[in-house]
Amino acid sequence: MKTPLRRKLRYGIFFASFLLFPWTLNWLSPYLSVHGAWTGVVTGSVLVFALLFLTAPFLGRSFCSWLCPAGFAQEAVAQTRTKKAGKPALWRVKWFVWTPWLAGLASGWVFAGLKAVIPEWTPAYPMQQDFLTSVGLGTVTATLVTAIFVVLALLFGRRGGCHTLCWLSPFLILGRKTGRALHIPGLKLESTPASCIACGRCTAACPMGIPVQTMARNGRMEHSECILCADCVDTCPKRTIRLSFGRQG
Ligand code: SF4
Ligand code: SF4
CATH class of the missing domain: 3.30.70.20 (Alpha-Beta Plaits)
Structure with missing residues (x-):
């Protein structure tokens, strides 16, 4: 069957986003956001999480199918393995990961205080190395993160990492539900x-x-x-x- 133009376009953008992952990693990082919170810093990743929540009423979870690097990696694996997507019971697992993580984030600001929104705030916090070191570290970390999502997809079926580990999807789901409630x-x-x-x-x-x-x-x-x-x-x-x-x- 001929591949529809929309799917070609989606995979083109999806792949570009995957290649850029070593550069964009920090803006999606669950670790850096918590690290920042406990030192009183609002990191760029927190702003991205907020942006995902705010855009979800209009765009739903389109981020997951057009831009998420881990989503691309899992889709690529699905092309070579036909394991079906996980069952509904699996869909709840991510909430057991996300809730304590969010509590850790909020606790950080409560205990450390919000002392570095301005001027110390930096979107790439704490990426203060030179460019090559940053990209080198980013490449290693991006490879590790991708590998974890690929393993979850192999274990739990297509998009298994989205259902079990993703810390971004709850923001999108809650944003979407809010949008629906407000029509x-x-x-x-x-x-x-x-x-x-x-x-x-x-x-x-x-x-x-x-x-x-x-x-x-x-x-x-x-x-x-x-x-x-x-x-x-x-x-x-x-x-x-x-x-x-x-x-x-
Ligand atoms: S089952 Fe799905 S793909 Fe088949 S006709 Fe109905 S909506 Fe279309
Ligand atoms: S995620 Fe499933 S239901 Fe939603 S648009 Fe894609 S194929 Fe359709």
């Missing part, structure tokens, strides 16, 4: 149940293991694990599912 217009999936022939292709294509066929037949396409990759849209032979922008909730 903020956003990118979303819609379906026309009458045209569905129950072929199951959408469910098979979904990298997150979501029961897309059931949702399409019910006409309710919102799901907290949906990363809006549109693979179900591009796979459906009847154009039952589509991507649209509009009021939610």
